[in-house]
Amino acid sequence: MHRVWRKGPGQISRLDRYLVRRVSSFPGGDHDTFFRRLSASANHGKLWMGAAAVMAAFPGKPRRAALHGLIAQAVASAVTNLGFKTLLPRTRPLPEHLPVFRFVHPQPTSSSMPSGHSASAVAFAVGAGLIHPGLGAALAPLAAGVAYSRVHTGAHWPSDVIFGSAIGAGAALITRKWWPVRPPFPATARSWTEAPELPDGAGLGIVVNTLGGAFTEQTAGALQDVFPKAHIETVKPDEALEEAIVKLVDRPETVALGVWGGDGTVGTAAAAAVERSLPLLVLPGGTLNHFARDAGTGSLQEAVAAATRGEAARADVGMVTVERGLAGNPETAEHIMLNTASIGLYPNLVRRREQLQPALGKPLAGVVAMFRTFAAGTPTTLTVDGVKHKVWIAYVGRGRYYPRDHAPLLRPVLDDSVLDVRMITADEHFARLRLLWSVLTGTVATSRITHLREASEVRIEADGSPMVLAVDGEAVAGVRSVRIRVKQQALAYYSPRP
Numbered sequence: 288m289h290r291v292w293r294k295g296p297g298q299i300s301r302l303d304r305y306l307v308r309r310v311s312s313f314p315g316g317d318h319d320t321f322f323r324r325l326s327a328s329a330n331h332g333k334l335w336m337g338a339a340a341v342m343a344a345f346p347g348k349p350r351r352a353a354l355h356g357l358i359a360q361a362v363a364s365a366v367t368n369l370g371f372k373t374l375l376p377r378t379r380p381l382p383e384h385l386p387v388f389r390f391v392h393p394q395p396t397s398s399s400m401p402s403g404h405s406a407s408a409v410a411f412a413v414g415a416g417l418i419h420p421g422l423g424a425a426l427a428p429l430a431a432g433v434a435y436s437r438v439h440t441g442a443h444w445p446s447d448v449i450f451g452s453a454i455g456a457g458a459a460l461i462t463r464k465w466w467p468v469r470p471p472f473p474a475t476a477r478s479w480t481e482a483p484e485l486p487d488g489a490g491l492g493i494v495v496n497t498l499g500g501a502f503t504e505q506t507a508g509a510l511q512d513v514f515p516k517a518h519i520e521t522v523k524p525d526e527a528l529e530e531a532i533v534k535l536v537d538r539p540e541t542v543a544l545g546v547w548g549g550d551g552t553v554g555t556a557a558a559a560a561v562e563r564s565l566p567l568l569v570l571p572g573g574t575l576n577h578f579a580r581d582a583g584t585g586s587l588q589e590a591v592a593a594a595t596r597g598e599a600a601r602a603d604v605g606m607v608t609v610e611r612g613l614a615g616n617p618e619t620a621e622h623i624m625l626n627t628a629s630i631g632l633y634p635n636l637v638r639r640r641e642q643l644q645p646a647l648g649k650p651l652a653g654v655v656a657m658f659r660t661f662a663a664g665t666p667t668t669l670t671v672d673g674v675k676h677k678v679w680i681a682y683v684g685r686g687r688y689y690p691r692d693h694a695p696l697l698r699p700v701l702d703d704s705v706l707d708v709r710m711i712t713a714d715e716h717f718a719r720l721r722l723l724w725s726v727l728t729g730t731v732a733t734s735r736i737t738h739l740r741e742a743s744e745v746r747i748e749a750d751g752s753p754m755v756l757a758v759d760g761e762a763v764a765g766v767r768s769v770r771i772r773v774k775q776q777a778l779a780y781y782s783p784r785p
Contacts, residue, residue: 299446302446303446306438306445307380307438307441307444307445310438310439322432322436325432325433325436326404326436326439329404329407329436332364334408335356335360335407338356339353342356342422346648347648348418349419349422350648351418352419352423355417355465356410356426356459357411358414359414359459359462360407360410360414360458362458363406363407363454363455363457364403364406364410366454366458367401367406367407367451368397368403371401371454372400372403375401377398377400377447378399379395379399379441379444380399380442382441394441399443400444401447401448401450401451401454402437402447402448402450402451402452404436404443404451405434405443405448406452406454406455407455408430408433408452408455409430409456410455410458410459411426411430411455412430413455414458414462417459417463434448434451434452435448465727465728465730472690472699473699473700474699475583475699475700476699476700477701477782477784478702478776479598479601479784480600480601481599482543482598482599482781483542483543483597485514485542485568485594486516487514487516487517488515488517490516490542490543491516491517491518491568492520492535492538492540492544492545493514493517493518493519493520493544493545493546493547494519494531494545494547494548495507495547495548496522496546496548496549497521497523497524506572507519509587513587514591518535518540520535529555529559532544532555532556532559533559536559536565543565543566543567544559544563545568545569545570546568546569548572549576549760550576550578550625550761553576553578554622554623554624554625557604557623557625558623560778561604561778564779566780567779567780568584568590568594568780569584569590569781570584570587571585571586571587577627578780580697581697582602582701583782584781584783593781593782593783596783596784598781598782598784599779599780599781599782600702601702601776601778601780602701602776602777603685603701603704603775603778604685604774605623605628605685605773606621606624606773607622607624607628607769608621609621609622609769610766611753611763611765611766611767612767622758622763624685624759624771625685625759625778626685627682627683627684627685627695627757627759628756628769629680629682630678630680630754630755630757631667631679631681632660632661633680633682634757635660636656639655639659640652657726658723658727661722661723661726666678666712666718667679667754669748669749669750670750671745671746672742673746676714677714678712678713679711679713680709680710680711681709682710683745684698685706686698686701686702686703686705686707687700687703687741690732692731692737704773705741706741706742706743706744706745706771708739708740708742708745709737709738711737712737712738715736725737743773744770744773745770745772746769746770746771748768749766749767753765756769
C-alpha cells in the first residue's frame with residue numbers, strides 16, 4: 288500500500304504552503320478569471336491540439352514542430368497519469384488554503400503529484416521548440432501561464448507543477464531523436480556532355496502518351512506551339528507505344544527524342560534513346576515525373592531552354608534482367624530502369640503518399656501512408672543476393688536517393704554508378720509492431736527492420752510463388768528472379784545549366 292503524501296517531505300511541504308500563502312495574498316481581479324479559463328482550456332490537451340492545428344497549416348518546420356510537440360505531449364501525459372500519479376498519491380490543496388473565489392471547482396480527484404497540465408504544456412512547448420526555436424519561444428509564456436494557473440487556482444501544490452514541468456521537458460528531450468531533422472540534401476551535380484541544339488524543336492521527335500493522367504486535347508497543340516519544327520507523334524490508349532517510338536527514331540530527321548508521359552513512358556523512350564545513342568528530352572507530363580524532376584526539366588520552360596541551347600548531361604541506367612515462366616525453361620527479358628524497381632508494398636505506399644501529400648505535406652503524408660499500407664499488408668519471402676528474408680519492401684533505386692529513410696524523394700546525382708538498395712524486413716520478432724512504432728517515431732531509417740546499402744548489382748529470387756516487380760511504376764508479373772546492374776553514363780539527357 289502506498290503512503291498518501293498529504294504534506295510531502297518536511298522541507299518541500301513547508302515551501303509549498305509558504306508559496307500557496309503568498310499566492311492567496313494576491314488581491315482578486317480579472318486575472319483570476321483569466322487563469323481559471325487558461326487552466327480549463329488545457330484540459331485533456333485541448334489547448335495544445337488547437338495550437339498544433341494552427342501550426343500544421345504551415346508546411347515545413349511549423350508542421351514538423353506541431354507533430355513533435357504532440358508526440359512529446361502524449362509521452363509526458365502517459366508517464367504522468369499512468370505512472371507517477373499512481374506511484375505518488377498526494378492530496379491536493381484544500382479550500383482553506385486559497386480564497387474561495389479563486390479556488391477551482393470542482394476539484395480534480397486524481398493525485399496532486401505531479402501536475403499533468405504542466406507536464407503537457409512544457410512537453411509541447413519544448414518539443415516544438417526543438418524543431419522550430421521561434422515557435423518554442425512563442426509558446427513558452429503560454430506554457431508557463433498554464434503551469435502557474437494550476438497553483439493560482441488551487442489545483443496543485445507548487446512542487447507538483449515543478450515535477451510535472453520536469454517530466455514534460457524530459458519527454459521532449461527523450462523524443463528529440465524521433466522525427467529527427469533531416470540533413471540538407473547534397474548539391475546537384477551533372478556530368479555535362481554535348482547534344483544537338485534544337486531551336487524551335489528542329490530535329491526533335493516527340494512521343495506523347497495520351498494515357499498519362501495529365502493529358503488533355505490541348506497538350507499536343509501546346510507542345511507544337513513551343514516546338515513548331517518538331518515532329519510530334521500522339522499515341523492513343525489502344526495504340527502501341529513502342530511502335531510509335533521506333534517510328535520516330537527511324538526518321539532521318541530525328542536527332543533527339545522527346546517524351547511526354549509518366550515514368551513508365553519515359554523509361555520506354557529511354558530504352559530506345561540508349562539503343563540509338565540519341566539524347567533524350569524529358570517533358571513534364573503524365574502521372575509521375577520523377578526523372579524530369581531529377582533532370583531539371585520539371586517545367587516546360589526549363590525543357591525548352593535546355594533543348595534550344597543544346598545543354599545536356601549523362602546519366603547511368605539500370606539494366607533489369609527478368610526471368611519468368613517455368614524454372615527449367617525460363618523466359619528472359621531485359622528492361623531499362625531510370626528510377627526505381629520494387630517488390631512488395633512500396634508501390635502502394637508511394638500511391639497513397641502522393642495522394643495525401645498536397646493536403647498533409649511530405650512528412651505527415653509519409654506517416655499516414657505507411658500506417659495504411661502496413662496495417663493490413665503481408666510480407667513477401669525473397670532471397671536477396673543469396674540471403675533469404677521476409678520483406679515488406681525490397682526497393683532498388685538507380686542512384687543514391689535522399690533522404691536516407693523509407694521515403695526517398697530526390698536524387699541529386701544521376702551518374703554515381705550505384706544502386707540504392709533498401710529493405711524493410713519482417714524477419715524480427717513482433718515485426719509489424721516494430722514497423723508501426725518506427726513509423727510513428729520517424730526512426731525507420733535507424734530501426735533494425737531497415738537495411739540500407741549500395742551496390743553495383745543485385746539479384747532477387749522469389750521463394751515459392753512468382754513475384755510482381757514494379758520497374759519505374761510499370762508492373763511485371765510472374766517474375767521468378769531479377770538481376771539489376773548499372774550501365775554507366777549510358778543515357779544523354781537534356782538538362783539546363785545553372
